[in-house]
Amino acid sequence: MTQTILNVENLSKTFSTKNSQIDVVRDVNFEVNRGEIFGFLGPNGAGKTTTMGMLTTQIRPTSGEIILAEKSIWGNLTDTRKRISIVTQHNNLDRGLTARENLLFHARYFNLPSDEAAKRADRFLDLMDLTERADDRVVNFSGGMAQRLKIARALMHDPDILFLDEPTTGLDPQSRVLLWEEIKKLNAQGTTIFLTTHYMEEPEQLCDRVAILHEGQLKALNTPEELKKLVPGQNVVSVRTGDVRDELLSEAKTLPEVEDATAEMGTLRFYMKDATPDLGELVKWLRSQDVNILSMNLHLSTLNDVFVHLTGKGLEQR
């Protein structure tokens, strides 16, 4: 049976600056199930880090409630902080210590007996593929290794839920894929994971469910497969062109094969009705409209298409 570990109810955060107030998170509601990988997807500035800050007791909400395992997170902060763990975007490892020393130091902070700490350090170094580098100083680690070590450290006190803030930002593609594999392994061993990301591939690869955040509001929440069904036709033709005129878009929407059309940053997107659309007809029409086609591709809908469909903007766009 599905068990809820985290309930977020009517969560809002307004920051006050000198001249104005900014509503960064606006009445957000969701639940995270025990054992799942829950993704929080949105472009830069959507409010993901602020939400994570509230879920991990680092930022006080303006209003709303956060319940972890049936208790308000604000009731007993020491207890809450034992039950959660967060891996932030900053490299806050002690670079002068070895990988293993970083883990043992963290364990001391949580008062773990030293034999238990040593066992756990071995286990998590192994899980994160760092055993061979366990006694090397962190100063020599690559970005991917440092990120894996931060996750190993976060596991040392056996949290109920692990928060990962944009875990693969700044990593090269190979390290990103490796980290995805480590996260999957970790989840297969029972760890509940909440992760924020602005990469659409990440939740497609990793997450059981994904919440889509735009300008502080939750736009949709479901499995990646169900979210993709929100895109009409589920087949998308993207045409990159320098020139996207308003009248072009409204005419595109009336084409017989086209269910819907959007434009963002010099790219026209045609949501096709048919699974095997006649691209020749589309090209003919684009030429008749004097559209300069820089590139064109047909793909099954992605989470970026879902985002564009819901917000009119791409994930790369603010």
Ligand SMILES: Nc1ncnc2c1ncn2[C@@H]1O[C@H](COP(=O)(O)OP(=O)(O)OP(=O)(O)O)[C@@H](O)[C@H]1O
């Ligand atoms: N302490 C603060 N005071 C004022 N504004 C803030 C503060 N913290 C964040 N913001 C603003 O809130 C908005 C959302 O920021 P947040 O970092 O939560 O977004 P994000 O989705 O995590 O994006 P990113 O990936 O860029 O971190 C941004 O416009 C940011 O400038």
